[in-house]
Amino acid sequence: MKCPDCSYEDSKVVDSRSIHQGISIRRRRECTRPGCGYRYTTYEYILANPVKVIKKSGVREEYDREKLENSFHIACKKRPVPEDNIQQAIHSIEEKISNISNVEIDASRIGELVMDELKKIDGVAFIRYASVYRQFKDVGEFKAQIEDLKK
Numbered sequence: 608m609k610c611p612d613c614s615y616e617d618s619k620v621v622d623s624r625s626i627h628q629g630i631s632i633r634r635r636r637e638c639t640r641p642g643c644g645y646r647y648t649t650y651e652y653i654l655a656n657p658v659k660v661i662k663k664s665g666v667r668e669e670y671d672r673e674k675l676e677n678s679f680h681i682a683c684k685k686r687p688v689p690e691d692n693i694q695q696a697i698h699s700i701e702e703k704i705s706n707i708s709n710v711e712i713d714a715s716r717i718g719e720l721v722m723d724e725l726k727k728i729d730g731v732a733f734i735r736y737a738s739v740y741r742q743f744k745d746v747g748e749f750k751a752q753i754e755d756l757k758k
C-alpha cells in the first residue's frame with residue numbers, strides 16, 4: 608500500500624476495527640518514511656462470489672470493487688468528501704447490486720447506482736461523473752442535469 612502523500616511503500620497499522628457487522632475491516636495506517644508519517648485509511652473486504660458485469664460491448668467481466676472506488680475518487684477529487692462517505696456509498700451500491708442479481712448486472716445499471724449515490728454525496732462530483740458517464744451531447748442536456756440537481 609503506497610502512502611498517498613509520498614508514495615512510500617511501507618506503513619504500519621495504528622488502528623484496526625471491524626465494520627459493517629464484521630464483513631469488513633477498517634485500518635488506519637501510518638507511513639513509516641522518516642519525516643512523512645502521513646495517516647490514511649484502508650479497507651479490507653471478503654470477496655463473495657463476484658457478480659459479472661456486462662459491459663456495453665457485451666463483454667462480461669468480474670465485478671471489481673477497486674474500479675468502483677476509482678470512479679468515486681476521480682469524481683470526488685479535491686471535493687470535501689470524507690473517505691468514509693465513499694465507502695458507505697460503495698457498500699450501499701453493492702447491497703443494491705446483490706438485490707438485483709447475484710449472477711450478472713449491466714454496467715449501465717451500476718453507473719446509474721453510482722450517480723444516485725454521488726447525487727447524495729456531492730453535487731459537483733455528481734456532475735463530473737454524469738458528464739463523463741452520460742457523455743452529454745450538448746450544453747442544453749448538461750444544464751438540464753444541473754437544474755434537476757437543484758430541485
Ligand SMILES: [Zn+2]
Pocket residue numbers: 610611612613614615638639640643644645
Ligand atoms: Zn508518506
